[in-house]
Amino acid sequence: xxxxxxxxxxxxxxxxxxxxxxxxxxxxxxxxxxxxxxxxxxxxxxxxxxxxxxxxxxxxxxxxxxxxxxxxxxxxxxxxxxxxxxxxxxxxxxxxxxxxxxxxxxxxx
Amino acid sequence: xxxxxxxxxxxxxxxxxxxxxxxxxxxxxxxxxxxxxxxxxxxxxxxxxxxxxxxxxxxxxxxxxxxxxxxxxxxxxxxxxxxxxxxxxxxxxxxxxxxxxxxxxxxxxxxxxxxxxxxxx
Numbered sequence: 524x525x526x527x528x529x530x531x532x533x534x535x536x537x538x539x540x541x542x543x544x545x546x547x548x549x550x551x552x553x554x555x556x557x558x559x560x561x562x563x564x565x566x567x568x569x570x571x572x573x574x575x576x577x578x579x580x581x582x583x584x585x586x587x588x589x590x591x592x593x594x595x596x597x598x599x600x601x602x603x604x605x606x607x608x609x610x611x612x613x614x615x616x617x618x619x620x621x622x623x624x625x626x627x628x629x630x631x632x
Numbered sequence: 633x634x635x636x637x638x639x640x641x642x643x644x645x646x647x648x649x650x651x652x653x654x655x656x657x658x659x660x661x662x663x664x665x666x667x668x669x670x671x672x673x674x675x676x677x678x679x680x681x682x683x684x685x686x687x688x689x690x691x692x693x694x695x696x697x698x699x700x701x702x703x704x705x706x707x708x709x710x711x712x713x714x715x716x717x718x719x720x721x722x723x724x725x726x727x728x729x730x731x732x733x734x735x736x737x738x739x740x741x742x743x744x745x746x747x748x749x750x751x752x753x
Contacts, residue, residue, distance in 0.1 A: 558740070567742075
């Protein structure tokens with residue numbers, strides 16, 4: 524089973540700042556099969572990024588993903604008030620289980 | 633528009649059973665894999681089970697293997713999760729989610745709004 528570790532646990536930033544979220548895998552993620560989701564309170568998760576760097580339909584270009592192997596990053600170039608939420612990474616490159624990271628909470632400073 | 637609507641969640645006693653449903657619309661349901669993902673109160677996301685389109689092959693998380701059964705009725709565009717021998721640790725919001733492909737799981741998009749299962753005496 525691939526374990527995904529996200530850091531930091533909580534990130535406190537102001538609107539307009541740049542956010543960098545990390546997701547580290549316990550072993551290499553095949554073909555960069557990694558996704559990022561955003562979840563706001565009381566809502567279902569929303570897909571942001573798939574295949575490590577491809578933006579999902581309708582996702583603003585201030586969201587970008589990068590990385591390969593065991594190290595992946597989600598970057599939000601310039602934070603908008605609506606971006607504050609919990610973010611999860613998820614791998615789908617290996618046999619089940621298709622694991623999630625424990626989440627990073629992005630809060631307003 | 634792709635839509636997924638879960639139902640069936642409720643309060644159930646430990647050891648009890650429950651069947652969740654997920655009604656799909658807006659896409660060719662039989663052609664895509666589907667998954668269930670759960671989220672315990674205040675916790676993160678946990679993948680539970682998946683079923684492929686096509687041959688209907690299935691996979692389960694170890695935490696539910698032997699107790700939960702995923703199935704689909706392509707004629708009704710509906711996904712199911714049969715849950716038996718429920719435990720307190722199964723308490724969670726259960727989401728259904730669509731995969732981008734027929735067989736391999738891929739990413740999950742979109743997700744339903746979720747249905748709450750509470751296991752308690």
